[in-house]
Amino acid sequence: MESPEKARLHDYFRRITEQFPACGDxxxxxxxxxxxxxxxxxxxxxxxxxxxxxxxxxxxxxxxTLTEVRRTHPVHELSRELFADPTMALDFFEVTVPNRDVVLLDIGGYFAPSLAPLADKFSGRILGVVEDTQNGHQRYASTDQLPYPVISVAHSPLKECEDHLVGRSIVFSTDALVRTRGDILTGRGACVIGFGPIGRAVAHALRPHDLRITVYDKDPVRRVQAHSQGFRTTASCTEAIHDAELVLCATGNMALRQRDFEGLRNGAYVASVTSSEDELDLGSLAGLYRRTAIGDQLTRYDVTGHYFYVLADGGAVNFVHGAAVGAYIHLVQAEIIAATAALSHGVYEPGLHELPSSDLQAIATIWLDHFAR
Incomplete structure (x- = not known):
């Protein structure tokens, strides 16, 4: 990032933090x-x-970036296990933020399993959670009796701008990795599993590549939406992937398990738009399929008579190329800052919430002043 862009971004975030001041320490x-x-x-x-x-x-x-961030902030290793185990989670909180008022910023529902145990035992006070993603939203929505407020930006109108570009970046990276084997996307049968905001963006971004696109979502309403937008739909994941040469998974909720992998067409490419542990049960293939790295970010799985390829080791494929979506990412980041400030004021009851439209309008106005000139 060049100096003028850094200065503009600094000024933008300064205005955001002034617009949405936090209360207290x-x-x-x-x-x-x-x-x-x-x-x-x-x-x-x-x-x-x-x-x-x-x-x-x-x-x-x-x-x-990791090196730069370590100069100014404490950096810790993240895993699902860290906050899935109540004892580990409590130990982490007591070492890191003992007796403090704390806001949790989440991407993917990592904190969800530990909220209830922390409510009873943590020496500090959790003011709430800010969740960025659809799969994280689902994790908190499925939690019985949330003990804290959770502000989700996953369904925000501001995030729709990012989702559209994320879809393009996912297809760009998928195309780039497929080309490393001398293949192209054009003319293939493709399947998109999950027709939420990201899955919808991916499906539309695939269209210029002249693929035969099938969509599957377990929600029949979303299948109707996909059908209305001109996509072929199926009533089962098994049917959707049967003839697909490219499978893009966008559910955030374990799209493919062992039986699904076994049903893939020979030579199919499989990519995820989120974390591998959330989308692909690759662990179920251990001892069944041979796993061979055949190039940068491309892995072949094979057993006698069957083989397929997994892109980016099952992780979010767009991160191979930096997942760049331009200045639109700063809309969501501003909303996260505003949500953090809102939680510090203690005005939200336990449960799922979204920021009011007046806050989103204020963020959009500031963003337009800085990035739409």
Whole structure:
């Protein structure tokens, strides 16, 4: 990022933090992607709260960004197990933010399993959670009696701008990796599993490649939506993937399991738009399929008479090329800052919430002033 762009971004986040000031002395635990634009967001979060820990998503770390962030913030290793185990979660909180008021910034529902145990035993006070993704939203929505408020930006109108470009970046990276084997997307049968905001964006981004696109979603309403937008739909995942030469998984909720992999067409390419542990049950193939790395970010799985390829080791395929969506990512980051400030004021009851439209309009106005000139 060049100096003028850095200055513009700094000024943008300064206005956001002035528009949405936090109340009191709060700390934050931040799960995040460590991409090149992320230090500016973390610096703005440091003006809103004391950043007690940055927890990078394991498969979306740029080493130069990690080095830069470590100079100013404590960085900890992230895993699902860390917050799935109540004892481990409590130990982490007591070491990192003892007796503190804390806001949790999440990408993918990592904190969801530990909220109830922490409510009873943590020495500090959890003010709430800010969740960024659809799969994380689902995890919190399925939690019985949330003990804290959770502000989700997953369904925000501001995030729709990002979702559209994420779809394009996913298809770009998929195409680039398929080409490393001398293949192209054009003319193939493709399947998109999941027709939420990202799956919808992926399906539409595939259209210019002249593929035969089939959509499957377990929700019949979404299948109707896909059908109305000109996509072929099926009533089962098994039928959807049967003849697909490209399978893109966008459910955030374990799209493919062992029996699904076994039903893939020979030579099919499989890609995920989110974390591999959320989307692909690759662990079920251990001892059944031979796993061979055949190039950068491309893995072949084979057993006698059957083989297929997994892109980016099952992780979010767009992160292979930085997952860049331009300045639109700063809309969502601003909404996360605003949600953090809102939680510090203690106005939300336990349960799932979204920011009011007046806050989104204020963010959009500031963004237009800085990035739409």
């Amino acid at each position: 709060i700390s934050s635990l931040i799960i995040t992607h460590l991409l090149p634009e992320r230090p500016a967001f973390l610096a703005s979060m440091a003006r809103t709260s004391t950043v007690a820990a940055v927890l990078p998503k394991p498969k979306s770390i740029t080493e130069t």
